[in-house]
Amino acid sequence: MPTDFTIKRGDRLPKLRATLRDSLGALPNLTGATVKFIMNDKSTGASTVADGACDVIGDPTLGVVEYAWALNDTRIASTYNGEFEVTYADGKDETFPNAKFIVIKITPDLEGDS
Numbered sequence: 001m002p003t004d005f006t007i008k009r010g011d012r013l014p015k016l017r018a019t020l021r022d023s024l025g026a027l028p029n030l031t032g033a034t035v036k037f038i039m040n041d042k043s044t045g046a047s048t049v050a051d052g053a054c055d056v057i058g059d060p061t062l063g064v065v066e067y068a069w070a071l072n073d074t075r076i077a078s079t080y081n082g083e084f085e086v087t088y089a090d091g092k093d094e095t096f097p098n099a100k101f102i103v104i105k106i107t108p109d110l111e112g113d114s
Contacts, residue, residue, distance in 0.1 A: 003105040009077040010109055012069040020063040020084060020096040027063035028096075030056045032089030037067040039082040039104060049073060049080060077108040 005016055016037065020028050039050035050073040057064040065084060081101035086094045 004102045006105045006107060007074055008109050009074055009106050011074055016067040018065055020065060023098055028086060030060040030063060034087045035065045036085050037082060038085060039080045042079045042081050074106050077106045080104040
């Protein structure tokens with residue numbers, strides 16, 4: 001599966017920005033919603049590496065979100081699966097993308113890898 005986002009081990013920039021779309025390609029209305037990003041190790045799927053709040057960028061009807069990497073999120077070079085979980089103002093949840101995962105590759109840096 002191709003990589004959707006690549007970042008160097010230990011880096012916290014660039015932020016992960018995405019335009020969310022449902023299975024029909026429609027943009028969700030994020031007015032009053034909370035969004036979080038979750039990332040798991042692709043090989044095991046079990047260990048959560050990132051789990052944090054996202055910012056809704058600009059007009060909430062355009063579905064653009066951004067995740068700022070936390071200190072330990074990119075600490076280990078590997079390939080990960082990620083997704084955005086939206087909780088709408090009415091309490092209902094929806095996950096993006098809903099047909100696959102976002103594939104994130106954290107590449108080693110010259111200082112080595114742990």
